[in-house]
Amino acid sequence: MGECKVKNLELAEEGRKLIHWAEDHMPVLMKIRKIFSKDKPLNGISIGCCLHVTKETAVLVETLQAGGAEISLAGSNPLSTNDAVAAALAKSGINVFAWRGLSQDEYYQCIDSVIDHKPVITMDDGGDLITRLHTVRRDFLEHVMGGTEETTTGVNRQKIMAEKGELKYPVIAVNDAMTKHLFDNRYGTGQSALDGILRATSVLIAGKTVVVCGYGWCGKGVAMRSRGLGANVIVAEVNPIRALEAVMDGYRVMPIEEAAEIGDIFITVTGNKHVIDKPALDKIKDGAILANAGHFDNEINIPYLEEISTDWEEIRPNVREYHLTNGKKVYLLAEGRLVNLAAAEGHPSEVMDMSFANQALVVEWLLKSAKRLENKVYPVPREIDERVAILKLETMGIKIDELTDVQKEYLENWKEGT
Numbered sequence: 001m002g003e004c005k006v007k008n009l010e011l012a013e014e015g016r017k018l019i020h021w022a023e024d025h026m027p028v029l030m031k032i033r034k035i036f037s038k039d040k041p042l043n044g045i046s047i048g049c050c051l052h053v054t055k056e057t058a059v060l061v062e063t064l065q066a067g068g069a070e071i072s073l074a075g076s077n078p079l080s081t082n083d084a085v086a087a088a089l090a091k092s093g094i095n096v097f098a099w100r101g102l103s104q105d106e107y108y109q110c111i112d113s114v115i116d117h118k119p120v121i122t123m124d125d126g127g128d129l130i131t132r133l134h135t136v137r138r139d140f141l142e143h144v145m146g147g148t149e150e151t152t153t154g155v156n157r158q159k160i161m162a163e164k165g166e167l168k169y170p171v172i173a174v175n176d177a178m179t180k181h182l183f184d185n186r187y188g189t190g191q192s193a194l195d196g197i198l199r200a201t202s203v204l205i206a207g208k209t210v211v212v213c214g215y216g217w218c219g220k221g222v223a224m225r226s227r228g229l230g231a232n233v234i235v236a237e238v239n240p241i242r243a244l245e246a247v248m249d250g251y252r253v254m255p256i257e258e259a260a261e262i263g264d265i266f267i268t269v270t271g272n273k274h275v276i277d278k279p280a281l282d283k284i285k286d287g288a289i290l291a292n293a294g295h296f297d298n299e300i301n302i303p304y305l306e307e308i309s310t311d312w313e314e315i316r317p318n319v320r321e322y323h324l325t326n327g328k329k330v331y332l333l334a335e336g337r338l339v340n341l342a343a344a345e346g347h348p349s350e351v352m353d354m355s356f357a358n359q360a361l362v363v364e365w366l367l368k369s370a371k372r373l374e375n376k377v378y379p380v381p382r383e384i385d386e387r388v389a390i391l392k393l394e395t396m397g398i399k400i401d402e403l404t405d406v407q408k409e410y411l412e413n414w415k416e417g418t
């Protein structure tokens with residue numbers, strides 16, 4: 001039994017069933033687990049994790065544990081912890097400090113408990129563990145060899161730290177691996193954000209106008225899946241190239257202030273602050289549903305929404321009905337936190353299989369390579385990215401072609417032309 005602070009250890013059996021289900025849908029990670037169990041590449045290493053405590057994360061941390069590591073785990077969002085999974089992990093020897101619904105203070109206490117275990121490697125989703133180590137808990141920095149980062153927002157934060165010369169150990173941007181963001185951010189967020197909205201509201205998507213804020217990897221997936229369910233999709237962007245991509249992908253593109261008046265469902269996925277801000281909230285359509293799938297709960301200006309409301313009522317789990325002073329109603333899902341994790345189960349196991357296979361292989365690589373790295377943000381080595389793709393195809397029973405010798409030679413030759 002690990003050191004733990006979880007909601008209820010009696011939920012462990014329920015959590016174990018969820019973990020088994022995820023294991024059955026994460027064949028790449030399970031292959032890596034088999035190798036790790038035999039070779040023990042992480043023997044005696046303390047790994048500190050700040051990740052969404054889901055059934056898929058359980059498969060990852062138990063894989064690292066099988067490799068010989070001691071794992072300490074805190075949640076990376078106050079509403080994303082599955083309490084049953086947390087209980088099961090605590091019973092299997094992981095140090096778990098996480099429960100759903102913790103306060104801001106408790107959130108950082110949990111991260112501090114992870115830091116108390118003197119991690120040699122840190123694994124972040126959003127960068128709160130690294131940030132804590134570089135601010136309030138700097139005395140523990142000396143133990144850390146390197147870190148990994150799971151999501152876009154975290155990578156953005158650590159790149160700023162590196163640019164300002166404030167990053168004190170190398171970080172590998174797992175998010176930026178092709179086998180991560182092309183699948184997890186796009187198909188994972190695409191499906192699970194809609195899953196969260198549906199579980200919370202059960203509204204019909206067909207015929208609704210869905211406004212997607214941000215047409216990055218996540219936004220592309222959310223827009224694609226919304227259209228697939230029959231929605232009229234509008235995209236709001238600030239990047240002209242991405243806006244143009246959205247136009248050519250067949251979506252209407254317009255400023256959020258204009259979209260505010262016609263949208264039925266709004267989904268923010270930008271990694272930016274106050275994307276739905278005062279001017280949009282002042283014009284928002286009566287009955288609009290607001291959801292966020294970006295990392296932090298600041299994409300919708302919730303303090304302003306509260307300011308222009310007389311009161312709110314929790315009318316269904318994860319649905320707050322705000323009564324605006326202008327007489328309109330607006331529904332905020334999951335308190336503006338990641339709707340796919342707070343109102344559903346996060347990404348399907350099959351995509352997390354690739355994201356977390358990268359994490360596991362990167363940790364193994366980092367242990368061997370950290371000494372020759374600088375305090376910068378590095379991409380995932382190409383060999384790891386490709387290995388994950390090869391393994392995933394293999395487990396899906398899909399074969400592909402190989403370059404012939406003639407093709408290889410042709411591709412390396414610039415003289416052959418017309």
Ligand SMILES: NC(=O)c1ccc[n+]([C@@H]2O[C@H](COP(=O)([O-])OP(=O)(O)OC[C@H]3O[C@@H](n4cnc5c(N)ncnc54)[C@H](O)[C@@H]3O)[C@@H](O)[C@H]2O)c1
Nearest residue numbers: 151152153214216217218237238239270271272293294295
């Ligand atoms: N919900 C999840 O499970 C999950 C999974 C992966 C990533 N994320 C998070 O989702 C967010 C987006 O990730 P991504 O990989 O798509 O990032 P990305 O960088 O590929 O895309 C973000 C897009 O948002 C746009 N944007 C920024 N400010 C904007 C504004 N004010 N209005 C409209 N558009 C704006 C940017 O121009 C960019 O095109 C990040 O916070 C990331 O950490 C969440």
